[in-house]
Amino acid sequence: MIIDAHLHCSGRETSTEVLRTLDEAGVDMAVLLAPFLTPPYSLHDAESLRASNAHLAKLIAGHEDRLIGFAVVNPLHESAADDLAAALERSGVRGLKTVPTGWYPYDPRAHRVYEIAARAGAPCLFHSGIFIDGTSGRYCRPSFFEAIREHPRLRATLAHLGWPWCDEAIAVGLIDLLHGRSAHERQFRFDLSFGPPPPYRERVFADALGVLGSAMLQYGSDAFLPCEAARLRRGIEETRAVLEAVGASAEDHANIFHQTAAQWLSGAPAAP
Numbered sequence: 001m002i003i004d005a006h007l008h009c010s011g012r013e014t015s016t017e018v019l020r021t022l023d024e025a026g027v028d029m030a031v032l033l034a035p036f037l038t039p040p041y042s043l044h045d046a047e048s049l050r051a052s053n054a055h056l057a058k059l060i061a062g063h064e065d066r067l068i069g070f071a072v073v074n075p076l077h078e079s080a081a082d083d084l085a086a087a088l089e090r091s092g093v094r095g096l097k098t099v100p101t102g103w104y105p106y107d108p109r110a111h112r113v114y115e116i117a118a119r120a121g122a123p124c125l126f127h128s129g130i131f132i133d134g135t136s137g138r139y140c141r142p143s144f145f146e147a148i149r150e151h152p153r154l155r156a157t158l159a160h161l162g163w164p165w166c167d168e169a170i171a172v173g174l175i176d177l178l179h180g181r182s183a184h185e186r187q188f189r190f191d192l193s194f195g196p197p198p199p200y201r202e203r204v205f206a207d208a209l210g211v212l213g214s215a216m217l218q219y220g221s222d223a224f225l226p227c228e229a230a231r232l233r234r235g236i237e238e239t240r241a242v243l244e245a246v247g248a249s250a251e252d253h254a255n256i257f258h259q260t261a262a263q264w265l266s267g268a269p270a271a272p
Helices: 015-025 046-060 080-088 108-120 142-150 166-178 198-211 229-245 250-266
Strands: 003-008 029-033 067-072 093-098 124-126 156-158 188-191
Touching: 003 250, 015 029, 015 046, 015 067, 015 229, 029 046, 046 067, 046 080, 046 093, 067 080, 080 093, 080 108, 093 108, 108 142, 142 156, 142 166, 166 188, 166 198, 188 250, 198 229, 229 250
Parallel strands: 003 029, 029 067, 067 093, 093 124, 124 156, 156 188
Antiparallel strands: none
């Protein structure tokens, strides 16, 4: 079984197209992020994000067994916490995606959003690391996300393994292991989408596997819909090849492509 835990909507896709692409790519379930990077949707416009979340709810309606919706809000907007609460009331919208840009993960306004997510038992996906479009990544260092620990019931995934601060991301995740927390109790997981460029990839994957173990790592394509199934297959194949090159076991593959994300999506962690 394969879960793609990081798949972007553009606002131009249809449910039929998405499901066909997943079928042809051999992907069983996908975490779909409400559109925020394609016009008319923008992180800077709260009204457009409300429309984005409404689009997502319609897209996944009736397909919640395979399409898992993550709403997008921007904590800089006064309405962000209320907008998240409203989005999570829609059928099938189960989580939150945020992108720290113009705000730090420890910002009091962000904490108000975390409170809503924690109360609802909603998993969260955060951009971490640099942006390939040149937008400043200074807000997205992995250590800044330690603020999430103030909400013990919140379960978070840091995208891209925090590239280029991968060692810092691994250190953030290591705290859960040092405290002996089981997979269900851990707050942090890390997705391998995009992340380190090819010359670094084997070393970074090996370090993450060696320190954190595969139960804290999950696969995401970071692809944008609508797209061809070949785009999703290529991402899966490239990730499998790197994992095989660093000696990942069959259990590691199962965790990264399915089990870690399934655990992340299944329910709030037990309070430590």
